[in-house]
Amino acid sequence: MGTTVGFDLDMTLIDPRPGMVAVMNALGEEAGLPLDGEHFASNLGPPLDMVLRDFGAPAERIPGLVARFRELYPEIVVPATIALPGAHAALEAVRRAGGRIVVVTGKYGPNADKHIKALGLEVDVLVGELWATGKAVALREHGAKAYAGDHLGDVRGALAAGVTPIGVTTGPCSRAELAAEGAEVIFDSLEEFPGWFSAFGAPEPVR
Secondary structure, eight states, X not given: OOOEEEEOOBTTTEEOHHHHHHHHHHHHHHHTOOOOHHHHHHTOXXXXXXXXXXXXXXXXXXXXXXXXXXXXHHHHTGGGOEEOTTHHHHHHHHHHTTOEEEEEOSSOHHHHHHHHHHTTOOOSEEEOSOOGGGHHHHHHHTTEEEEEXXXXXXXXXXXXXXXXXXXXXXXXXXXXXXXXXTOSEEESSGGGHHHHXXXXXXXXXXX
């Protein structure tokens, strides 16, 4: 039986920032609210309702704003998104070793699935709308042994699940921040993942 590895999506496997800037600015213009697309795209990770609340959106408008964001998203963000360096190779390393791949993301599941299909990312399970320690539920359910992500919330999720926390510095958090949060392994990008996984995912010797 191979090793199951979990991966975050935004800024771990994919870079959606140009589209994120555009969609948040479009939403703000349409809604007449001061939504900052650049700030949003530079700090991806937290749930959208939390982001909108931090931007000062009225609480009663947030459900409608979230719904509209999700409507605008596929045409604006998906075509402008690219896979990050090493993303395909990291997934292939797990698959080649007989393992399974679980993507656990705070993103709305149907839109996350559009990214995965558009970029040809081969994953076994996709779980959306989980953030920080909430990700532990899916990681435990699917038997993950490690979880890779770019945000401090991803490290917290891995630790809560009792799996190896892997940090990547492709997102908003520095190596020092990820280490302080408890990441056991830190990569500059997923290009470093296959070499590390060749030892981590190796079967234990028969005794």
